[in-house]
Amino acid sequence: MQIVRGKKLEKAADGEFRQLAQESSRVVVDVGTGDARASYRIAKENPDWLVVGVDPAWQRMTQTSIRSRRKPAKGGVPNLLLVNSSIESAPEELAGAADELLVLMPWGKLLHGLVRGDEDIWTGLRTVAKPGAPLTATVGTSIWREPVPRDIQGLPELTDAYVEDVLTAKALAAGWRITGFRLTPAEEAAAVSSSWARRLDAASTEVIATLTAVTAEPAE
Template structure:
């Protein structure tokens, strides 16, 4: 997988990532993935506030991450990848996932339970992993959906992908103003509509076991 530090990018394999995490995770800390991290400010701010955790910001646009990655806290890492093709090195590592104001193909992938985005989320999430999604009305309108339609679709998609939704609420303007993101401040003006906040957690669904060819499957008690 490709990571960025200032203007320099390089490849990191699973073993190097593991060593990186062991050196920086402390106590009961968890690995947090911010998917579609944009300018990266959210990851940098959270990493400074919660030094027991390790934060990974992932985005396909490297130009937005040059400055923030150059001075990022030691307990953070910025990766160059799309939400539709998450790095396999993250498989089963992530204890918390955040998606702040997704749009475009990332948003579309969150509105369908069978999508590359949902497949990637299931791949990287640990059992019980938390998911926080903040969905802005203007992005939904651009995709031809109302806030209510988007709410129903994303809840259905998450539940279909194995995420149990436990909270849905509107994010107040005061919360947006304090949110560490330039886009959040724009949303706080109210011109872009309301923001929906959804929290869920991942419950893996066991894969059905297919018996070998020719083996009889008993579905009930045998007659006496």
């Protein structure tokens, strides 16, 4: 497992993750964490949890890693672990480790795979989840409004009909049962009593698509 320590990328010590997980009441994995600020906030507000930020672009996580390694009185959070990996090739230490998964405002391959129901992305998420673990994914719907970014052109829009007619079956084939889908103005989403929602800008006119799921036996 490759982890970010300050400005460096290092190999985790043998058993390091296992010990951290055993000492924690809950393991939350923030997939595609980006700059890891949301992971930091969750870890700071829940000191008995282990929060694992996962992203293949490790350089973006360095500033948050530096901050997290300070003394707790100066903002340090020893219960935050930042892992350099994509979810489809997550390190074996994370297999079956997550009590909860978050995919918050993803971009790139993660966004495309999540929305299209790509097997490698959804199976990767399932691989790190414990049985019965919930998944919450959020996507800003403005990406489908003109002018549509080049990277998004051709990507199906998340709607009730699309989730029901297409994504539900694909998710189930990968071991996830979709439990809900809703569209929520950003100011309402940010007011939810949940630390991850603070990634959203409360003053934004953005409409957030929120998809929830729970692990299930894959469909035959």
